[in-house]
Amino acid sequence: xxxxxRLFGKSDAKRETLRPLWxxxxxxxxxxEWYAExxxxxxxxxxxxxxxxxxxxVLMRMESDETLAPDTALLTELFVADMDRQLRETGxxxxxxxxHMGKLMSVLGGRLGALREAMAKADDADLAAALQRNVxxxxxxxxxxxxxxxxxxRALHDELNGQENAALLAGKLRA
Numbered sequence: 672x673x674x675x676x677r678l679f680g681k682s683d684a685k686r687e688t689l690r691p692l693w694x695x696x697x698x699x700x701x702x703x704e705w706y707a708e709x710x711x712x713x714x715x716x717x718x719x720x721x722x723x724x725x726x727x728x729v730l731m732r733m734e735s736d737e738t739l740a741p742d743t744a745l746l747t748e749l750f751v752a753d754m755d756r757q758l759r760e761t762g763x764x765x766x767x768x769x770x771h772m773g774k775l776m777s778v779l780g781g782r783l784g785a786l787r788e789a790m791a792k793a794d795d796a797d798l799a800a801a802l803q804r805n806v807x808x809x810x811x812x813x814x815x816x817x818x819x820x821x822x823x824x825r826a827l828h829d830e831l832n833g834q835e836n837a838a839l840l841a842g843k844l845r846a
Contacts (some may be wrong), residue, residue: 677826686745693749700725709820716807727782732831795821
């Protein structure tokens with residue numbers, strides 16, 4: 672076994688064990704209720720916002736457990752690989768992919784910070800205000816506070832916190 676396979680092989684294998692979790696994050700982000708009932712825009716931007724929102728909630732759950740915390744980097748690597756592939760498939764050239772990925776990672780980091788702060792408060796109005804700033808909502812009146820979205824996000828957050836570690840890693844986001 673070469674030096675590089677030994678150095679990178681275990682990380683690749685461990686990252687692949689998280690693939691079912693990544694696929695479930697994408698599946699949950701595509702649930703029609705986000706778009707029909709919670710008024711998230713059914714657009715490329717809205718769908719990206721939902722993927723990064725659900726991913727942020729999962730990362731927060733994993734960070735709260737010392738046995739799962741080290742795997743947050745591997746899950747983020749799956750996000751990066753998928754977004755990189757999506758950008759290339761939509762025609763973004765090699766020279767611009769890095770710049771776009773930097774922006775996407777910045778969005779994810781901002782979303783994590785906003786969610787950490789808003790979820791620490793029990794008031795759904797604070798969470799709704801944070802979501803209004805961080806999620807592309809459907810066309811129309813954007814001055815309203817998306818309380819339905821906040822309630823659904825908080826419910827998913829609570830479900831994630833109630834999920835056993837092994838089930839979460841296997842891709843079961845809900846109990």
